[in-house]
Amino acid sequence: MPLPFLTADGAFDAHDTGETLPYEDPDRWRRPYRPGPWRVAIAAVLLLLGSFMLFATVIIVAAGTWTGALGGLLASLAVVGSALRLLRTGVWVSPKGLRVAGFFTTRSIPWSQVGEVRTVQQPVRWLGLPRTVQGQALTVAARGGAELPVLLTDHNADFLSRTEAFDRAAGSVEAWADEYRAVPV
Template identity: 80%
Template structure:
């Protein structure tokens, strides 16, 4: 259902097919939206942090500032975890590809990548140790270098969303084709 009052000045129409509403091509961008499992996990963490902040206020009014400080730091750590969970995924830019994990981030220049391919292989289900047969988007490094698996159809972004996985894999492959040929 179109909402004409949102498009009166054309701001939303101009950026309809872009991942982010800015025109700077040098910025890192995620070529897909975070999946419902990832968003639900972050929402639960934010709900827990709200209760922790409420507990912080109660502890502060009880008069123990040391306990309130510990509770505040713990609740801020939970908020930071929720934000980091939403940020994880694959990001692309003209300079390369970035795989953002919960604790680590790895950037790879397009010149180090020989190819990006979708393959059938055992993949981890929601990042847990259990593996199932699925599709994965993998990198082939120059000189046979071992590079990480980028996306799977059973991770928190694409579980039960096969079409979204195919679109995201296609967009990452298109970025790779476009920028691998360009000399850095």
């Protein structure tokens, strides 16, 4: 069975015909960096745990205990959903604005409300834990001067021990801000 999406010569056929590929959609929210190894490792462990829980649910169903199976299914789906949500957390940008996706909440800030995006030296949380260390943080200030939450730090799950990746991501978010703050959407 031929798989045309794996061949290099058919890779740009849709682009040549004028069709827009999904990743070229300018209004799509993008993360300007890849998830870090800590975040991916924690999500992988959660997915492995979720698969074991699903397997245990199948064994419980085979034993005939439907209420226990329903509880196991719900718990395993919660673990898998947590792993997927963990992978979606971070900073996302689009021509519309800036989106900070946390584990429980997501906040979108239109570029018209963004005053300044800059990298500062300050105490930052290590892997999101209460312990703080001296590091770099990408902060955003609203037009009225109000300070909004920290966007990225060089000690979070995406950039721990990866200072070059933090610098690239911070520079990318700052470039998006410089480009779209002045342009009304």
